[in-house]
Structures are given as C-alpha cells and as structure tokens.
Amino acid sequence: MAVSSDSMLQKIFAKSPTFDSNKRVFGKPVSISGGLISCNVRKRRSNGKIAVKAVAEAGVKCLKNYEVNLDLGFDVVAERELREKGFLGMRKTKLVCTIGPACSSMEDLERLAMGGMNVARLNMCHNTREWHRDVIRKIKKLNEEKGFSVSVMIDTEGSLIHVVDHGAPSSLKAEEGSVWVFTSEKFDGSRPFTVQANYEGFSEGIMMGDELVIDGGMARFEVVEKMGNDLRCKCTDPGLFLPRAKLSFWRDGKLSYHGLPTLSTKDWADVDFGISEGVDFIAMSFVNDADSIKDLKNHLSAKSSKSIRVLAKIETLESLQKLEEIVEASDGIMVARGDLGVEVPLEQIPTVQEYVTRLCRQLNKPVIIASQLLESMVEYPTPTRAEVADVSEAVRQYTDALMLSGESAIGLNGQKALFVLQMASSRMELWSREENQQCALHNRQLGDSLSDCIAEEICNCAVQMANNLGVDAIFVYTKHGEMASLLSRNRPYPPIFAFTSDSNARMTLNLQWGVIPLLVDLSDDMEANISKTVDLMRTKGVLKDGDTVLVVSDLTPTHASSTTFQSIQVKTIV
Numbered sequence: 001m002a003v004s005s006d007s008m009l010q011k012i013f014a015k016s017p018t019f020d021s022n023k024r025v026f027g028k029p030v031s032i033s034g035g036l037i038s039c040n041v042r043k044r045r046s047n048g049k050i051a052v053k054a055v056a057e058a059g060v061k062c063l064k065n066y067e068v069n070l071d072l073g074f075d076v077v078a079e080r081e082l083r084e085k086g087f088l089g090m091r092k093t094k095l096v097c098t099i100g101p102a103c104s105s106m107e108d109l110e111r112l113a114m115g116g117m118n119v120a121r122l123n124m125c126h127n128t129r130e131w132h133r134d135v136i137r138k139i140k141k142l143n144e145e146k147g148f149s150v151s152v153m154i155d156t157e158g159s160l161i162h163v164v165d166h167g168a169p170s171s172l173k174a175e176e177g178s179v180w181v182f183t184s185e186k187f188d189g190s191r192p193f194t195v196q197a198n199y200e201g202f203s204e205g206i207m208m209g210d211e212l213v214i215d216g217g218m219a220r221f222e223v224v225e226k227m228g229n230d231l232r233c234k235c236t237d238p239g240l241f242l243p244r245a246k247l248s249f250w251r252d253g254k255l256s257y258h259g260l261p262t263l264s265t266k267d268w269a270d271v272d273f274g275i276s277e278g279v280d281f282i283a284m285s286f287v288n289d290a291d292s293i294k295d296l297k298n299h300l301s302a303k304s305s306k307s308i309r310v311l312a313k314i315e316t317l318e319s320l321q322k323l324e325e326i327v328e329a330s331d332g333i334m335v336a337r338g339d340l341g342v343e344v345p346l347e348q349i350p351t352v353q354e355y356v357t358r359l360c361r362q363l364n365k366p367v368i369i370a371s372q373l374l375e376s377m378v379e380y381p382t383p384t385r386a387e388v389a390d391v392s393e394a395v396r397q398y399t400d401a402l403m404l405s406g407e408s409a410i411g412l413n414g415q416k417a418l419f420v421l422q423m424a425s426s427r428m429e430l431w432s433r434e435e436n437q438q439c440a441l442h443n444r445q446l447g448d449s450l451s452d453c454i455a456e457e458i459c460n461c462a463v464q465m466a467n468n469l470g471v472d473a474i475f476v477y478t479k480h481g482e483m484a485s486l487l488s489r490n491r492p493y494p495p496i497f498a499f500t501s502d503s504n505a506r507m508t509l510n511l512q513w514g515v516i517p518l519l520v521d522l523s524d525d526m527e528a529n530i531s532k533t534v535d536l537m538r539t540k541g542v543l544k545d546g547d548t549v550l551v552v553s554d555l556t557p558t559h560a561s562s563t564t565f566q567s568i569q570v571k572t573i574v
C-alpha cells in the first residue's frame with residue numbers, strides 16, 4: 001500500500017530519539033529504489049530486513065523497533081548482473097570457492113563475493129575450528145552489511161589413510177627400487193625412507209605382495225615385508241609423495257577397504273561446530289552408502305534449528321556402486337574428482353562425471369563438479385586451454401555448480417580463476433541456448449502423492465512454455481524451494497526468480513542452476529504476492545513495460561479463503 005513519505009517518516013521516527021530530518025544518521029546510506037527518500041542502514045538482518053535510522057517510501061512498511069522491510073532481498077551481485085546483462089545474460093551455473101589462507105581476509109572474501117562466489121566451502125581437513133569460525137563469521141558479516149548472499153558449506157575430513165609425515169617439508173621423490181618403511185608411529189626429525197601414516201590400523205589385513213598406491217598413481221610400491229604394524233615396501237613405479245598423500249592398497253587389481261566409518265569422531269565434532277555456526281551445507285566426504293547420509297540427516301534434524309543440507313561426495317568406488325540410493329538420500333552431490341581419481345581409472349572420470357550429473361538432474365538434486373578445474377592457476381595467471389575446455393564441458397552437461405579448490409584456497413590467482421569460471425560458464429550457457437542444444441532430459445517422475453506429481457508436471461510444462469514463448473523471466477513463489485528446484489531441473493532459458501519468505505530456503509537455493517533466490521514477506525494471497533513482487537522489481541527498475549514473466553506458484557494457503565493454489569500465469573508488464 002502506498003503511504004506518503006511524510007506520514008511514513010513520522011510513523012517511523014515518532015519513537016526515535018535520534019531522528020534527524022536531514023537524514024544524517026549513522027551507517028551507510030542506501031537508496032531504497034524509486035527513491036522518495038534514501039535511508040541509512042544500521043544493520044542488515046539475515047531475515048532480509050534492515051534496521052534503519054531514516055526511511056520512507058511507498059511500499060516500505062514500518063516494523064517495530066524501526067526495523068524496515070526492504071521487501072526485496074536481492075543480492076547485490078545478482079542485481080548488478082541483471083542491470084548489466086539483462087535477464088538472458090544472467091549466469092546460471094553457480095560457483096563454489098574453497099576458502100583457505102590465500103583468501104580468508106575480509107577484503108579477499110568480499111572480492112570473491114563480488115566476483116560471483118555463491119557458496120564458500122571450508123575444508124575441515126585443514127586448519128583449526130577457530131580459523132574456520134572466523135571465516136564463517138566474516139562471510140555472514142559481509143552478507144549482512146554489504147548485501148551479499150553467500151552460503152556456507154563445511155566439508156568433512158572423513159576417514160582415509162594418508163601420509164602425515166615423510167620427513168620433508170614439501171614433496172619428496174621416491175626412486176625406483178628404493179625401500180621405504182610405512183609406520184603409524186610418530187618419529188622426530190628426519191628418518192630417511194620412512195613415512196608416517198595417520199591411522200594405526202592402516203596395515204591391517206595387508207599381505208606381502210600387495211600393491212601400495214600413492215595418490216591414485218603418483219607412485220607405486222610393493223609390500224615386501226610386514227614388521228608388526230609396519231610395512232616395508234619397495235618402489236616399483238617412481239614418483240612423488242605430496243604432503244598428505246593418500247595411501248591405498250590393492251590386491252589382484254582390487255582395492256582393499258579399510259573399513260573406517262564415513263564420519264569419524266572428529267567429523268561429528270566438526271558437524272556440531274557447523275550446526276552451532278549455522279552453516280547451510282555439510283559436504284560429507286567418502287560416502288559409501290545411503291545409511292551414513294541418513295544418520296547425519298537424523299542428527300541434524302535433532303540438533304539443528306535450521307535445515308542444513310547434506311551433500312554426498314562421490315569419491316569412492318563403493319559410492320559409485322550405490323549411486324542411486326546415495327543421490328536419493330542426499331540433498332545434493334559433489335563429484336569429488338580428486339579422490340575419485342585415486343580409486344577409479346582416470347579415463348573413466350569423464351563418463352562418471354556425466355553419468356552422475358545426469359542422474360542428479362533426473363532425481364532433482366543439485367550437483368557440483370569439483371577438483372582441478374583450473375589447477376594450473378594455483379601458480380599461473382592464465383588457465384590452460386584444456387582446463388577451460390573441461391570447465392566448459394561441465395557447463396554443457398548442465399552441472400548446477402563448479403568448484404574451485406586450491407585455486408582459491410592457496411593459489412596466487414583466486415579471483416582470476418573465479419573470473420575464468422564466470423566467463424567460461426556464461427559463454428557456454430549462451431552457446432547451448434543459441435544452438436538449442438538443450439537435449440530433452442528423460443524426466444523420471446519423482447512425486448508419490450498427487451500434489452507432488454502436479455507440482456512436477458506444472459514445472460515441466462512451465463519451462464517448456466517459458467522457452468517456447470521466450471519470456472524474460474520465471475517467477476516462482478516457494479516455501480522451501482522445492483518448486484524452484486523442479487523448475488531449475490528443466491534448465492530453462494530465462495532465469496528463475498525464486499521468492500521465498502524462508503531465509504534458510506533462500507541460502508540453500510544458492511546452489512541451484514539458474515535460480516536467483518529473493519527473500520520477501522509472502523502472504524497467503526497469491527495475487528497480492530505477485531503484484532507486490534512485480535511492483536518491487538519495477539520500482540527497482542529491473543522489470544520494464546513490455547517484459548513478460550511466467551509466474552508459477554505453489555504456496556499452500558493456510559486458511560480456506562485463499563484461492564490460488566498451484567498455477568502457471570503469463571504476465572506482460574504494463
């Protein structure tokens with residue numbers, strides 16, 4: 001409802017001792033678009049509201065304690081992109097950056113957020129919880145104060161056998177024929193040809209003649225003697241030990257499993273840390289079956305007030321054998337090509353990637369392609385041609401998200417690498433659209449109940465309509481993000497603006513292809529929601545006369561008087 005700016009100001013500031021008619025108040029000035037009056041932000045709250053010291057505008061409601069509802073939680077990066085490139089130019093593929101020492105300052109994090117980072121990943125393998133806590137808080141502060149919307153993911157260490165110490169500060173060469181002792185005992189200083197493994201039982205069940213493979217083939221050894229828990233091994237294929245190199249044992253061409261649990265005691269403590277810091281995603285390393293995911297999800301629903309999404313990392317042979325049940329049990333998947341390449345022959349990684357990506361889309365789970373995307377950029381300022389081709393191929397396969405690892409965590413060129421992902425994905429998205437290469441996905445039917453089936457059909461048809469009609473944008477009103485996700489699954493040409501009043505849903509939608517989540521107060525009255533959001537987008541100047549929008553809604557009304565249920569409408573803005 002339009003309210004005159006004067007009466008609104010009086011209403012807001014009647015109780016404010018610091019009201020200053022010159023609007024000179026503390027905090028940074030922001031202009032509430034359409035700008036009758038600009039206001040100064042005191043604090044941007046995670047619920048999408050901002051506390052201000054002066055504000056007035058039609059459509060801006062006064063809330064208690066001078067909290068004003070901005071009514072369109074549009075993150076600054078998406079908004080800028082829309083203004084610069086128009087609806088069709090908006091990037092659809094989401095970007096995840098691993099945060100490490102090279103990018104953990106407030107300034108670096110802000111630059112990554114500006115550069116299009118949608119999700120920040122913290123790998124709990126490295127560094128201390130205090131370090132991670134500090135990064136998480138910085139990201140939340142940036143979101144609150146600068147209008148970003150970066151979600152936070154922690155990635156568990158998981159149980160695997162790796163090198164703790166090989167007596168050298170960095171990598172070390174193993175020569176053919178050299179004999180090494182592998183032990184779990186800690187040793188001081190340098191003991192030549194000795195390698196300490198992280199796990200006491202690492203040699204359990206291992207026999208003479210077994211093959212020990214370092215990092216999936218970086219070097220190979222033959223076990224020549226067992227001495228208690230220690231192994232004496234002879235190098236059969238020379239190569240490098242990197243710090244934390246992974247150890248795997250093979251017999252007759254088959255991998256020996258170590259039987260460690262997917263989540264260790266330390267991982268469970270990291271999970272509780274993630275709950276207390278309010279992270280949005282937990283990526284679970286070395287998942288082998290659906291049960292471990294279910295255990296974690298049960299734990300989260302008992303312990304966490306918000307809904308934290310569990311992403312299963314596909315990085316073991318076992319996980320490939322039980323892929324479908326894992327995808328179904330999870331809230332999303334990461335194709336963790338680094339460790340996957342330790343257990344699966346490298347030439348199979350591309351087909352595995354494509355297969356997993358397609359299955360995730362069929363089962364409507366977001367998928368991230370991770371590891372070595374732009375590895376050379378850890379050192380060099382430009383990527384190799386092959387790396388750009390790899391990134392583009394992942395985009396062509398319609399992955400939801402691409403991930404940087406060392407490129408951002410420890411690399412010299414993190415922001416440039418992010419820029420390369422951004423450019424390469426925008427380019428390939430455009431090409432796919434122009435070539436109309438959108439191969440029709442054989443959509444499996446997901447829903448069991450009638451209403452789920454209806455939602456699914458509506459989304460499939462809505463996307464077909466949106467593409468055929470060439471609409472500028474899709475608007476969806478969604479409670480938990482399900483409808484937005486079903487639209488995304490169909491990879492439409494126009495962007496999907498997902499309006500939700502659930503801040504949790506907003507953050508999790510950050511990982512979904514083509515979805516721009518916006519936080520707004522929605523009511524049961526769907527017509528009112530539509531006209532309100534259209535008005536707000538117009539006021540912001542991002543929606544103009546003549547634009548066409550396809551509107552999909554699935555908000556279940558809470559009282560009988562509400563009429564709109566699940567529907568598709570096409571609106572031309574006039």
Ligand SMILES: Nc1ncnc2c1ncn2[C@@H]1O[C@H](COP(=O)(O)OP(=O)(O)OP(=O)(O)O)[C@@H](O)[C@H]1O
Nearest residue numbers: 098099100101123125126127338339405406409410
């Ligand atoms: N928080 C951190 N602190 C210090 N170094 C980090 C941190 N996060 C990542 N790194 C460094 O960046 C490199 C790449 O990070 P990333 O987490 O992708 O690799 P990784 O350890 O091989 O992954 P994973 O263990 O999940 O398979 C790591 O090897 C590590 O050296």
Ligand SMILES: CC(=O)C(=O)O
Nearest residue numbers: 336337338339370371
């Ligand atoms: C990301 C990760 O864990 C991997 O590639 O192994």
Ligand SMILES: [K+]
Nearest residue numbers: 155156157285
């Ligand atoms: K990890």
Ligand SMILES: [Mg+2]
Nearest residue numbers: 315336338339
């Ligand atoms: Mg891994």
